[in-house]
Amino acid sequence: MVIDVPGMGMEMAEQPVFLLGEGLNALEPAAFETEAEFQALLARHPRILDFGSLADGRPLRLVLVAREMRVPTSNESGSTYWLDHLFVDADGVPTLVEVKRAADTRIRREVVGQMLDYAANGARYWPAALLQRTFEETCAVDGRPLEDAYQELLHGQSPEEFWATVEERLAAGRMRLLFVADRIPLELRAIVEFLNRQLRQTDVYAVELTQYRGSGDHRVLVPRVHGEVATANKTQSRSGQTGRKWTRADMDAALQSRNPDQRQVALALLDHAEAAGRPVGNGAAYPSFSVYFPAFGREVPVWTLSLREDPAKDDLAFSFGSITHHLGSEATSTFADALPAVGGLQQKLVAQRTKGFKGWPAVSLAALAGDPEAVRQVLAAIEQLMRHGSA
Incomplete structure (x- = not known):
């Protein structure tokens, strides 16, 4: 220099x-x-x-x-x-x-x-x-x-x-x-x-x-x-922010300000992650968790839950690039088909299909909370993906 x-x-x-x-x-x-x-x-x-x-x-x-x-x-x-x-x-x-x-x-x-x-x-x-x-x-x-x-x-x-x-x-x-x-x-x-x-x-x-x-x-x-x-x-x-990782306690605290339906959706996702995967707190400016699930002997990032400053923007995003990279396009396509058709998610997945499933499509927590079956479908789709990864 x-x-x-x-x-x-x-x-x-x-x-x-x-x-x-x-x-x-x-x-x-x-x-x-x-x-x-x-x-x-x-x-x-x-x-x-x-x-x-x-x-x-x-x-x-x-x-x-x-x-x-x-x-x-x-x-x-x-x-x-x-x-x-x-x-x-x-x-x-x-x-x-x-x-x-x-x-x-x-x-x-x-x-x-x-x-x-x-x-x-x-x-x-x-x-x-x-x-x-x-x-x-x-x-x-x-x-x-x-x-x-x-x-x-x-x-x-x-x-x-x-x-x-x-x-x-x-x-x-x-x-x-x-x-x-x-x-x-x-x-x-x-x-x-x-x-x-x-x-x-x-x-x-x-x-x-x-x-x-x-x-x-x-x-x-x-x-x-x-x-x-x-x-x-x-x-x-x-x-003071360098290397900050959000914890489950942080997520639970942030969810206290959400309406009961959105809080229930987020807690179901986090509880499932702790039971079946490995949740990792992110270093984002807002409370955020990414979850890794085991597949073919490796840990694959599948979804990220983000709680924004505006609760209306809280979302669940799916790491299709990682899923495709580790599990292949056929398993990713099956996973996409099993996800719920709420909040414009299906339209995003149709677009993803034409691009080879390499993006990061998201659905709002509000949309998931508005359909009683939506979270169950998400969790079932994840379970199906995990079974493919353990086959």
């Missing part, structure tokens, strides 16, 4: 740097020839972006999930956006990266709107199973053994638990947004610093990566990071 020296203006960026060995070799500023070259460099060498540290003080080490990551805009439509890079760290915090050269006029304002689109829709439509599958496919393409790749991330967790944490971070807005360019315009720097002050959970940075080339293969890359001051100022206010 380069530290700005007081009194030195931006004109210094045009000065050479010098490599001293057997002689003195001047390395001159050199632009990246193409955006693709720029992107490939970051994918191969993510340590260029490793600034800061993890929650426990360990150095940050970003690991590539995917280059050109699909970003859906809804459960019903196809993917219309492509994020340049998605990385993740050992705390399960995702890092979204957009790369632009200074010659691209979109680096000033348009790229900000793009990034916010990616962050908002990725948080909604990147289930844990999709992220895990994408990461493992990237490792296979790059020829990197999964054992080596996961060694940097898991630290005693299972892969499923780790990616569930990543999904929770996304849902809670815990992520980093990085704008990377060979020159950061003042307009973009101002926007980044403003966003970083305003966004409580999300950290926003602009990384200016200057390249110097000399004779032969000599090459120097110098990153300069903008936005760290605003991040440091908000870290203390956020530190």
Whole structure:
């Protein structure tokens, strides 16, 4: 990282740097020839972006999930956006990266709107199973053994638990947004610093990566990071929430403010989860539980119950991406057929079927509470799915 020296203006960026060995070799500023070259460099060498540290003080080490990551805009439509890079760290915090050269006029304002689109829709439509599958496919393409790749991330967790944490971070807005360019315009720097002050959970940075080339293969890359001051100022206010996991007692307390019918639905789901599965409190900003059920010797995330600030928005969401990944499309289709036709859920499942069951369809607790048979159907569908997984 380069530290700005007081009194030195931006004109210094045009000065050479010098490599001293057997002689003195001047390395001159050199632009990246193409955006693709720029992107490939970051994918191969993510340590260029490793600034800061993890929650426990360990150095940050970003690991590539995917280059050109699909970003859906809804459960019903196809993917219309492509994020340049998605990385993740050992705390399960995702890092979204957009790369632009200074010659691209979109680096000033348009790229900000793009990034916010990616962050908002990725948080909604990147289930844990999709992220895990994408990461493992990237490792296979790059020829990197999964054992080596996961060694940097898991630290005693299972892969499923780790990616569930990543999904929770996304849902809670815990992520980093990085704008990377060979020159950061003042307009973009101002926007980044403003966003970083305003966004409580999300950290926003602009990384200016200057390249110097000399004779032969000599090459120097110098990153300069903008936005760290605003991040440091908000870290203390956020530190009390880091790693927060909701407990069953938290869920029970939150349910006291719900009407009796919705409370009965939620308690039936939670009691069944404790008896037959493994409920895990999420790190979302609102009380939330995800439940894993055993299947083929692994624990599969099946549903998440979320109690929002507005009780009308309380919902039960099904992890179809994970179910499909672990149990196959036939078992997922049977599961979908067994779910109740309430609250628009069936219409969502029809749309899911056309997309290969990779989304996260949800139904409100109010809709489930309005049909006396709905919860029984949900629990029966889960039991049927578990029997398939134990066969």
